[in-house]
Amino acid sequence: MREILLVVHTGRADNRRVAEKVATWFAAAGVRLRVVDEEAPDLDPSCYAGVVPLGPTAAEGTELVFVLGGDGTLLRAAELARPAGVPVLGVNLGRVGFLAEAESDALAEAVELVVEQGYLVEDRMTIDVTATLAGEVIADTWALNEASLEKSSRERILDVTIDVDRRPVSSFGCDGVLCATPTGSTAYAYSAGGPIVWPDVQAMLVVPSNAHAMFSRPLVVSPRSVVGVSIDTDGQSGVLCCDGRRTFEVPPGARVEVRGGRLPIKLARLRDDPFTDRLVDKFALPVHGWRSR
Template identity: 35%
Template sequence: MTDRIGIVIKNEEYAQEKAGELVRTLGEKCVVIDTRDSGKIPDDLLCLVVLGGDGTFLHVARFIEDRDIPLMGVKFGEVGFLAETTEERLYQAIESVFKKEYLIQERTRLDIKVVRNGERIVDVDVLNDAVINKSALSRLASCAVFLDGNYLTTFRADGLIVATPTGSTAYSLAAGGPVVHPEVPSIILTPICPFTLTNRPLLIPDSTPIEIRLEGSPEDMILTLDGQEGFDMDPGDKIFIKKSRNIIKMISFENQSYFKVLKTRLHWSGGK
């Protein structure tokens, strides 16, 4: 069978138009994937090409679950930290994929579990982050954090972000967290506007299991995964976070592409 790629399209008119052009050009070498049905991903795909911004890429990363299929992001959104190429270089990038002239970058994910009354109600992998905060903006969240079974501290803040290195350039960065290279094996804890100013962002080894317990009056608490999926929390809920066994494979075309993306997206001196 001829090598082919899968295409996932952002629900936006322009992205749909570009996808139509791509399908007409590639013909049988491509197949459009409907992310409403995870059971219909063909086993013979070289990769999934994601036509959209970072939000679409994160959606696809959750959609493929534990499947061993690389993703290639194409920038249509405003930021595009997860995009390897742009619309202008789309056909050149796809040609390189068919020639198998590319690199694979492995990105870690976090395994997020929520236990309520002894029952597991959430069991999801995230690529960027898990965020705990109050739906009522005027109230502080109190999150007791345990690392490898040992009590660390209780963060009293507008919320708490637990992020991967990939997610370090997302909400965590906006909340004052550090930029962490994706190959640094770590998990980032970033309090959002902490009540105690000595509560600063913390990097821990990604081998460290995390448990978070909600303290005080945890009504109206929300757990948000990758900024897209939200769960209402109840008093007594426990959140368990650890490095997932399932990685995400991202297609890249040069070794130092991460730093080029970083400079460009953050508008650092020399970014073009």
Template identity: 35%
Template sequence: MKTIGVITNRDKDHDLKYTRMLIDCILEKSELVRVASDAGKELGLEASENDDDVIFNQSDIIICLGGDGTFLKVARRAYLKGIPILGINLGSLGFLTEVEKCEIHNAADLIMDGKYDIEDRMMLEATIWDGDKMIARDFALNDIVISRGALSRILHLRTYINDDFVDSFPGDGLIVSSPTGSTAYSLSVGGPIVEPDIDLIIVSPICPHILYSRSFITAGSRVVKVVVEENYGHDAMVTVDGQMGYEIRGGFRIEVRKAEHSVKLAKITSRNFFNILRTKIYDRGESLRKNEVQQTR
């Protein structure tokens, strides 16, 4: 008997309509379910005194309901436990999530019957250093973003692959991305689209102040080192998957490498990466264009 953890973004499922739908499907097959205490009480579940630690420690698989932000938040914790995760899209894009709202019943049946595959996705590990002192260590599925603070001052970032100097990038910052993150922030600054199962790291400058700056790709076995110019007198920031932020200043060093372990994604459909890319990215662009046309009429 599986224990299925359910994590819901209450901003996306205000009345727990979709959460209730999912849990009812799980309970119909007499599977165990773990859900956060507030949602559990509202749904009338017994013995629902659970926090996130209980859910991650006692579940065989995690199903999260929300958008890509919810999925990233869950992935960052599930990675540490080696627990497979499945995302149900309640957001607008949902590029990382596997299931749409209308597919909840079928998805629940497949998960409980064990009819799913596991796809390993590369994670990034970031460490932030002030000299020899480690300030922070964190993990990302999508990207590590080094960016300027509130003041619009050019940020100079010396960049190395292992210990080999690549270049100094003046501009708004730098994105160090995994293959999974190639369709996130990296894409918006002109970075390449990469199949998510390839072992590499992408480095993309943000609004570079030199004409020849372009994204570059290095092997997953390398370490990307970024040093903030020592005389930079303003605040800057390291953002991890858009979930955590760390303030940095001149002289700080950020090292990004492939994490020791991968995150496990539960896959229940035969849709390949390029199919998802067309339907999610292209269709979203077409929808936005249609809305713009309608608003101008």
């Protein structure tokens, strides 16, 4: 029997009602749903046929991770899907507007395409992130969108040196430095002044945030390179945060290294619309001339 891992933002009652409807549709099509143990108590038992522990094996043996929620829920689901190498399909309820309308044609179409296996799958680059202090590893993690090294004190600045492939590029004081993937180029990195990169481009972005320097432009580097961000030994400590979910304290003298990830994330999409169209839609860009608006 086909099996899908259902991940839901259970903190909203509307989401839970949508999950019940989705479960009914999948069950009618002979598709079994499982949920993680942390979400099961918040869902009606009719929503799932099995419960698995939250962790790297949660998605093993499934065809897909089906996500009901926003971008944060999608990132949480990606953590479960990545070790199993299965695709993640996100239905952003808040953005598309079917929170209170579980009968929505769009939602029904999403389930139907999954049942018919009519979805598309694309690999999205990730980054692997390591922080060391005096040769000892103090953090070892990854990110789909970005890794940010930021100042830990609002009143102070973070003194850093950036290097690429162990060759120094620049030193400056700043609020932080972001290392992002093309997927993350429309997220935090965009708000920090970074460029938008099409998702099929293999590259890493380095985006300083409020840097006090003559040269603090965003950099686009090869995914085969290693980007290093070192905190001055006499400076302030920083905070390393990956995808807004995994956070580590990074003391003075520590070094953060970012490189292309060993494992990609497989994202499922329901339509083959170009990224250009999705970008225009996401930011409501005026494509017909600003004077005609």
